[in-house]
Amino acid sequence: MAKEHQFDDDLLENLPLPTASFFVLFALAEGEKHGYRIMQDIRELSGGTFSVGPATLYTTIRKLCDQSLISEISSSGEDRRRTYALSPAGRRLLNAEFHRQQQLLDLARRKKLIKIGEQK
Amino acid sequence: MNRTFRAHCCLFDCLLTFQSDDLLARYGDEMRLVFRDELSDAWQEGATAIFKVWTGILAETVALATPRYLARLHILLAAAVLASGITVGATLGFCTLGPSPVVHACSQSKFSAQGSPQSAASGDLVQLPGGHRMFLECSGDPNAEPTVILANGRGLGTADSWALVQQKISPSIRTCSYDTIGAGHSDHVQESHSIDQVVSEMHDLFQAARLKQPYVLVGASAGGILVRRYQQDYSHQVAGLVFVDSAHEEMQWRDAAISKDFDPNWNNPESLRENGFLPDHERLTWHADIPLIVLERSERAPCSAFPGLSQQQCDAINDEWHSFQVDLASRSRYGQLRVVAGSGHRMHQEKPEAIADAIQDVVRQVRSEPR
Numbered sequence: 001m002a003k004e005h006q007f008d009d010d011l012l013e014n015l016p017l018p019t020a021s022f023f024v025l026f027a028l029a030e031g032e033k034h035g036y037r038i039m040q041d042i043r044e045l046s047g048g049t050f051s052v053g054p055a056t057l058y059t060t061i062r063k064l065c066d067q068s069l070i071s072e073i074s075s076s077g078e079d080r081r082r083t084y085a086l087s088p089a090g091r092r093l094l095n096a097e098f099h100r101q102q103q104l105l106d107l108a109r110r111k112k113l114i115k116i117g118e119q120k
Numbered sequence: 121m122n123r124t125f126r127a128h129c130c131l132f133d134c135l136l137t138f139q140s141d142d143l144l145a146r147y148g149d150e151m152r153l154v155f156r157d158e159l160s161d162a163w164q165e166g167a168t169a170i171f172k173v174w175t176g177i178l179a180e181t182v183a184l185a186t187p188r189y190l191a192r193l194h195i196l197l198a199a200a201v202l203a204s205g206i207t208v209g210a211t212l213g214f215c216t217l218g219p220s221p222v223v224h225a226c227s228q229s230k231f232s233a234q235g236s237p238q239s240a241a242s243g244d245l246v247q248l249p250g251g252h253r254m255f256l257e258c259s260g261d262p263n264a265e266p267t268v269i270l271a272n273g274r275g276l277g278t279a280d281s282w283a284l285v286q287q288k289i290s291p292s293i294r295t296c297s298y299d300t301i302g303a304g305h306s307d308h309v310q311e312s313h314s315i316d317q318v319v320s321e322m323h324d325l326f327q328a329a330r331l332k333q334p335y336v337l338v339g340a341s342a343g344g345i346l347v348r349r350y351q352q353d354y355s356h357q358v359a360g361l362v363f364v365d366s367a368h369e370e371m372q373w374r375d376a377a378i379s380k381d382f383d384p385n386w387n388n389p390e391s392l393r394e395n396g397f398l399p400d401h402e403r404l405t406w407h408a409d410i411p412l413i414v415l416e417r418s419e420r421a422p423c424s425a426f427p428g429l430s431q432q433q434c435d436a437i438n439d440e441w442h443s444f445q446v447d448l449a450s451r452s453r454y455g456q457l458r459v460v461a462g463s464g465h466r467m468h469q470e471k472p473e474a475i476a477d478a479i480q481d482v483v484r485q486v487r488s489e490p491r
Contacts, residue, residue, distance in 0.1 A: 012425050013466055035150050036157040053180040054154045055139050058147040066278060066304055081153055099424065 014067075017097050020052055020060045025069065025086060025094040032073060032085035035061070069093060128159055128170075135177065138185040243279065245305065248324040255279060255305035256329050258296040259286050266359050266486050267331045268479055270297040271322070271343040271350075278304030285468050288476035293483055294332065298325060315396035319349050326357075334359035336411075336482050338475070340468055342367045344448070345396040348406055359489075360411040360482040361452075364475055365465050368444035369404045372397040378436045381428050404447075411485035412452035413478040416445040419464040454485070 017025070027033060027041040035057060043051045052060070061084060064070045069090035073083045086094070108114045132155045136144060144151075155177075162169035243257040257279045268289065270282040279297035289295050299306040301313065301321055313321075326335065335358050339347035344366025351358040368374075376386035385391040387400050398404060421441070423434035449457035458478065463471040 012422070013464070035154045039154060039158065051176060053176045054151040054158070055136070055143070055177075055184050056180045057154065058151050059143060059184060062143060062146060065308070068303060072308065081150060096425070103424070 012093075012096055014093060015097055015100050017093070018060075019050060020056055021064060022094075022097060023050060023052070024057070024060050024064060025090055025097075028070060028084060028086040029091070029094060032083045034081045034083045038084065064090065125159065125163065129156060132159075132177065135181050138181050140188060243305070244329075246325055246329045248321065248328055250321075250324065252301055252307040252309070252321070254301060254307070254321070254325045255299040256296055256325060257286075257298065258294060258329075258331075260289065260291050260294045262294060263332075264292060264294040265332050266294075266334045266336045266483060268293055268295040268336045268338060268483065269326065269331070270295065270338045270340075271347050272300060272303075272340060280304070282468055284472035285475045285479075288472050289479055293480065295479075296329075296331060312394060314394050315346065315349060318346060319353055322346070322350055323354060333357050334486065336360040336362065336479065336486060338362040338364065338479060339366055340364035341465065342395065345369055349396055351408055351410075352406060355408065358408075358410065359486040361408070362412075362475070362478050362482055363414045363445075363448055364467050365415060365417045365463075366445070366448060368448065369396060369398045369406075370402070371440070371444060373400045373402075374440055375437060376400075378440065379429055379433050404451075407451050409453045411482045411489075412449070412455045413482055414445050414449040414455065414457045415463075415467060415474060415478055416442065416457060416459045417463050417465055417467060418459050418461050421465070 016022075023042040023045060024038060026045055027038045030041075033041065035054070038061075039052060039054075039057055061070065065072060065084075067089075068087055070084050071087050073085055105114070129152070133152065136148065136151060158173055159170070162173045243255055245253045246256050247253055255278075270279075270285065272278070272281060278299040282297040286295050286297060300318065302308055337347035337350060337358055337360075339345070339361070341364070344363045345368075347358075347361060347363075348369075351361060372383065372386045372392065376383065380386070389399070391397075392399055420438040421434075423429065423431060426434055426437065429437070445457060449455040458474070460467055460471050460474040463474065468475055
């Protein structure tokens with residue numbers, strides 16, 4: 001169920017997220033956006049280390065829509081552009097991914113592989 | 121500049137033809153718009169930026185298109201090998217082509233291709249009376265009764281997610297799965313659906329596709345609530361049920377009793393109505409004395425799934441889940457609870473054979489009962 005909040009293993013077993021899916025969800029965390037804006041934000045969020053082209057972007061969008069992790073909002077007026085928004089399930093999945101990454105960082109810190117606050 | 125710009129766009133259009141047809145049908149226009157925006161920006165920055173855009177696009181075209189073309193190549197090769205095999209076989213007299221009373225040296229399938237009980241799975245878009253179209257995929261003997269129908273939760277997953285289960289069910293059983301409205305190949309709509317609407321769409325789909333009654337409904341996760349609701353509304357059509365690690369109508373308020381942080385929406389009337397959950401302290405009254413098997417996961421949900429909950433609360437949530445399954449199994453006097461070893465919540469991926477066995481057992485019970 002899209003709005004099911006319990007036992008989201010359906011979602012959790014998607015972790016770790018593929019990079020493109022992660023960044024599309026990440027870009028939409030701030031609010032709804034159209035395709036090109038998502039593309040620009042991905043470049044910015046990743047500090048220029050990751051970018052997607054239109055085909056990868058829409059292949060990812062299609063997959064996320066089919067899994068009900070994001071939803072399409074129809075275009076307004078003469079513009080054929082649709083905007084996309086994070087669904088509650090998508091938001092939970094993104095949070096779970098951050099949580100997973102946090103745990104890895106904590107582990108690396110405990111093993112003294114990185115220092116607290118160190119940026120790499 | 122305009123002419124050059126247009127030439128770039130035309131080139132992009134040509135490259136788009138290497139992408140899959142369904143991606144183009146759904147997002148072709150938008151992909152062109154995005155490319156135009158990207159190119160316009162690069163245009164301002166100069167030749168290096170334009171070059172970078174094209175490098176990216178060529179790389180992704182190769183990356184996305186190559187696996188599909190390789191797959192096609194495999195099919196072509198397989199077809200060529202098969203065709204050569206048959207031709208050589210026919211030439212040497214090991215087997216004949218076409219109908220013949222002569223005993224063949226080549227092995228033949230048990231059933232003829234037409235009307236075969238082993239008919240391959242085939243998907244169709246079914247037109248509903250309300251105007252929407254839903255994707256339905258059925259396999260097995262089209263004349264068999266009852267029809268087994270596999271239902272997902274309302275939004276998550278599509279007919280595809282049942283593929284492994286469907287493959288493992290005996291071909292003598294008619295089994296269908298579908299994409300719910302808003303998912304996969306079915307029509308996508310913006311407005312959210314209440315559970316009553318979803319149940320009525322299920323009913324419309326089964327009628328429009330003329331699925332043979334009675335039905336054995338199989339509901340996974342939130343799909344469990346859906347098929348219980350269906351049974352309640354159309355009890356004469358449903359002869360048996362299988363729940364696959366099913367959600368429970370009381371779970372919102374019972375989980376909220378463990379931690380209110382679990383879901384801030386736990387008592388929101390709209391959310392409850394939409395998902396079929398019961399309001400605070402309301403008990404499920406549903407009961408149906410029909411063949412019923414409840415399949416429960418053996419693996420407990422990891423506590424990392426519930427950030428913010430203590431270990432104790434996490435254990436309590438897991439215990440509650442188990443008590444939901446026990447309760448569901450008690451809702452029919454034929455009810456059985458089976459804990460599926462080695463399975464998590466995604467049982468249809470992890471233990472499809474356990475689900476297929478349960479379905480076959482329920483179908484056997486239904487067939488043995490005179491109706």
